[in-house]
Amino acid sequence: MSTPVATPDRPNILLITTDQQRFDAMRLNNPATPLRTPHLDALAAKGVNFTRGYTTCPVCIPARRTLLTAHHPTSHGLTRYEDGKNWEPPFTVPQLVGDAGYQTQLIGKLHQWPQRKRFGFDHMVRSDSPNHRPDSKYHPHNDYTHWLQSFDPRIQPNNHGLNGNSRVARPFNLEENLHQTSWLADEAVDFLTRRRDPSMPWFLHLSFWAPHPPLVPPQAYWGLYKDHDAKPTVGDWARGLEERGSAGRPVDGAVGPFDDVELRRAMAGYFGLIQHVDDRINTVLDRYFEYGTSRRHEPTLVLFTSDHGEMLGDHHLWRKSLPYEGSAHVPLFVTGLNMETQSGTSDALVGLEDIAATILDAAGADVPETLSGANEGKTLMPFLRGQTPHVRDRLFGQIESGRPSNHYVVEGDFKYVRFQQTGEEQLFDVVADPQERTDLSGDHSYLGPMRAVLNDHLAATGQPVPDDADLRPCGNRLPSVF
Numbered sequence: 001m002s003t004p005v006a007t008p009d010r011p012n013i014l015l016i017t018t019d020q021q022r023f024d025a026m027r028l029n030n031p032a033t034p035l036r037t038p039h040l041d042a043l044a045a046k047g048v049n050f051t052r053g054y055t056t057c058p059v060c061i062p063a064r065r066t067l068l069t070a071h072h073p074t075s076h077g078l079t080r081y082e083d084g085k086n087w088e089p090p091f092t093v094p095q096l097v098g099d100a101g102y103q104t105q106l107i108g109k110l111h112q113w114p115q116r117k118r119f120g121f122d123h124m125v126r127s128d129s130p131n132h133r134p135d136s137k138y139h140p141h142n143d144y145t146h147w148l149q150s151f152d153p154r155i156q157p158n159n160h161g162l163n164g165n166s167r168v169a170r171p172f173n174l175e176e177n178l179h180q181t182s183w184l185a186d187e188a189v190d191f192l193t194r195r196r197d198p199s200m201p202w203f204l205h206l207s208f209w210a211p212h213p214p215l216v217p218p219q220a221y222w223g224l225y226k227d228h229d230a231k232p233t234v235g236d237w238a239r240g241l242e243e244r245g246s247a248g249r250p251v252d253g254a255v256g257p258f259d260d261v262e263l264r265r266a267m268a269g270y271f272g273l274i275q276h277v278d279d280r281i282n283t284v285l286d287r288y289f290e291y292g293t294s295r296r297h298e299p300t301l302v303l304f305t306s307d308h309g310e311m312l313g314d315h316h317l318w319r320k321s322l323p324y325e326g327s328a329h330v331p332l333f334v335t336g337l338n339m340e341t342q343s344g345t346s347d348a349l350v351g352l353e354d355i356a357a358t359i360l361d362a363a364g365a366d367v368p369e370t371l372s373g374a375n376e377g378k379t380l381m382p383f384l385r386g387q388t389p390h391v392r393d394r395l396f397g398q399i400e401s402g403r404p405s406n407h408y409v410v411e412g413d414f415k416y417v418r419f420q421q422t423g424e425e426q427l428f429d430v431v432a433d434p435q436e437r438t439d440l441s442g443d444h445s446y447l448g449p450m451r452a453v454l455n456d457h458l459a460a461t462g463q464p465v466p467d468d469a470d471l472r473p474c475g476n477r478l479p480s481v482f
Contacts, residue, residue, distance in 0.1 A: 006201040008339045011299035013097070013203040013359055017067070018277055019060070019109060019212040020320060022309030023053065023329040025274055034228040035271045039282040040331075043302060047335025047343055048383045050350045054410060056375075056397045058308035058328045059321045060111050061085075063352055067307070068092045068112075068119055070356035070377030071370070073398060074461045080400040081321070083138045084113050091368055093356045094203065095120025100365040103197045107187045108207030115141045121205075125187050129209055130180035131158045144180050162214035165252035165319060167262055169215035169269030176218035181210050181273070185280035189287045193295075203363065206284065210277050211310070215269025221276045225268040232263060232313030235437040237426070240478035241316040255482050256316035263313045270312060289337070299339045301362050303355055305332040315436070317482075321399050323408035323417045325436055328397055334358060334380050341384040349395045349410060353377030396457050404481040409454050414440075416450035423471045424479045425451065442475035 006012045024030035028041040028049060055063050057073040061083070065076045069089050073079045076089065094104040098120060106124040115138075118124055127144035134140050148155045157180070160173040172179050188206045196202050210217075234242075246259045289296050311317040311326040320327045332350060335341070357377030360367050371377055375396060382389035394411035405420040413431040418424070427441040427450060441447050451471065458465045 005199060006298045006300065008299045008336075010101075010201055010364055011301045011336070011339060011362060012201050013102070013362055014300060014302045015067075015203070015205045015355070015359065016208070016281060016302065016304045017109075017205070018208045018210060018274070018306045020308060020310045021211055021274060021306035021331060022312065022326050023051075023331050024325075025211070025270070025309075026331045029331060033271075034225065034230050036224075036275055037278045039278045039285075040304065043281075043304065043335045044331075044333035045343065046337075047302070047333055047341060048380070049333040049345050050380075051345060051347050052410070053305060053330050053332030053350050054328050054395055054397060055306075055308045055330050056351050056353065056395065057399050058323075058397065059399055059401065060307055062399075063307035064109075064111050065089075066352045066377075067356055068094070070353050070360065072351075072353055072373075072375040072396070074396075074463075075370070075373070075376060079398050086114065087112060089119075090370070092120040093359050093365075094122075094205070096360055096365040096368075097203045097363045098122060100363045101200055102203045102363055103200050104203045105191055105196075106205045106207065107191065108184050108205075109209050110207065113138060115139065125191075127180060127184070127209070129164060129212075130214070131164060132156055144183055147183060148178060158214070160214060160216050162216060163252060164213055166213050166215070167258060167266045167318060168251050169265045171219040171222040172216040176220065176276075179218050179276070181208060181276050181280055182218075184208055185284050188284045192284070192288045193290075201363075203359065206281075208277050211270050211273035213269075215266055215273065217269055217272030217276050221272035222268065224275060225271040226265075228264070228268055228271065230264075230267055230271075232267075233315070233435040233437065235315050235435070235439070237439040237474060237476045237478055238315035238317075238482075241482060252319075254317065254319050256313070256318065258313055258316065258318065267312060270310065285337075297338050300337045301339070302335045302337060303333075303358060304335075305352060305355055306330045307352070321401050323397060323399075323406050323415070325415075325430060325434060328408065329430075334384060336384055342386045346383055348383075348389065348391045349393075350380065351377075351395055354380050394453060396454070407454055407458075409450060409457070411450065411453060414446065414450055416447070416454060418451075418454060418471070419479055419481050422479070422481055423466060424481065425471055425473045426479065427473075439474055439476040441473035444473075447473055 062078040098104045106121045132145040308320045314326045358380040361379035361381045378390040397408040409416045417426040426439045428436045
């Protein structure tokens with residue numbers, strides 16, 4: 001057998017991302033959930049599982065810029081959803097890893113524009129969604145739908161009738177092997193076992209669309225969860241929405257309340273999509289580390305996270321782009337396979353910026369000076385090496401959008417939320433109250449210091465700082481933005 005080119009000091013690197021998977025949608029993080037994620041749980045338990053991982057801009061495109069650069073959204077310049085925006089970053093992680101001698105490959109969603117721009121990857125298999133959109137200005141190219149239609153040009157993967165933000169759920173309308181999740185895993189196996197360059201280590205970003213809607217898991221996975229008994233959490237502060245009634249709400253509407261049966265089915269679809277991903281990740285790893293192959297003992301670093309979460313009906317809210325735990329708190333772990341690494345759980349504050357910085361460190365790539373700032377990515381490798389890691393005191397999140405614009409700060413046990421349009425404030429003890437049932441903003445002894453922390457951050461990043469007189473603590477009442 002040939003000697004592996006990957007070494008513990010320069011391992012192969014597998015970054016796996018899902019889309020819209022919340023922190024508690026992994027059973028290791030939430031033993032009470034009916035969801036089963038045995039393969040992700042085992043991987044996370046073998047490495048370091050970070051229980052306080054956040055996305056600093058909980059929406060697709062800005063979060064993925066952060067994964068590409070290790071830069072905070074206020075540094076890479078996008079804090080909102082904005083399609084069709086050309087971006088010329090001074091560097092990207094795949095570019096720097098490639099310069100360090102790695103073969104770099106993307107399989108799945110990148111969600112940058114123009115679609116065929118490589119952003120430093122040697123090669124890409126691009127599928128930004130499971131939908132066929134040949135007439136779209138921003139998403140006309142889709143390698144998944146091209147593959148599907150190579151069997152029969154009449155196949156339309158979105159003939160199930162559900163859109164990409166819908167709460168409506170049902171089983172997938174085609175066979176399981178034709179599901180986008182299955183195809184992405186098969187493409188990853190093909191790259192790792194047949195198309196990779198054996199003379200160098202590899203960096204693969206395997207980027208799943210699931211569990212992002214449409215909520216259409218294969219029939220077998222729908223059957224696992226169709227009778228589940230999970231329910232959304234509704235905080236005391238959100239009760240005011242219940243007066244509105246659920247009839248007639250748009251199926252992709254962001255603010256409820258929503259129909260109970262519809263939500264239960266939505267959760268079944270969401271859980272089914274995640275377990276399908278979990279099984280297919282295991283397929284990829286089993287095939288790569290197959291018994292009897294020289295690959296079996298190759299040192300490989302596995303990183304897992306999601307670009308943002310999903311409110312999933314919590315507090316009568318749906319989708320993402322909000323500062324609450326369902327939207328901003330994501331699963332995040334790093335594991336070494338065939339490597340001597342530490343294992344355990346960490347409650348250090350970490351973000352998507354740190355995933356990108358960790359990849360640079362593991363690859364021995366050059367780290368740009370621009371990553372020296374306090375809000376930029378810091379490597380997580382010391383956690384695995386048993387060294388003293390960088391631990392940040394606070395983490396800042398921000399999104400500028402119409403639903404509604406907000407900032408958040410996590411520091412110590414607390415999360416402070418501010419809505420820009422109204423100056424409304426909320427405060428949660430996310431350690432004692434991880435489901436954010438009670439808003440503590442009526443207590444100024446807690447509110448005042450957190451308000452000051454955000455104001456200092458705004459000033460440091462050149463953003464307007466409001467007068468305290470214009471701020472309005474919600475005091476455990478519904479923010480008027482909803």
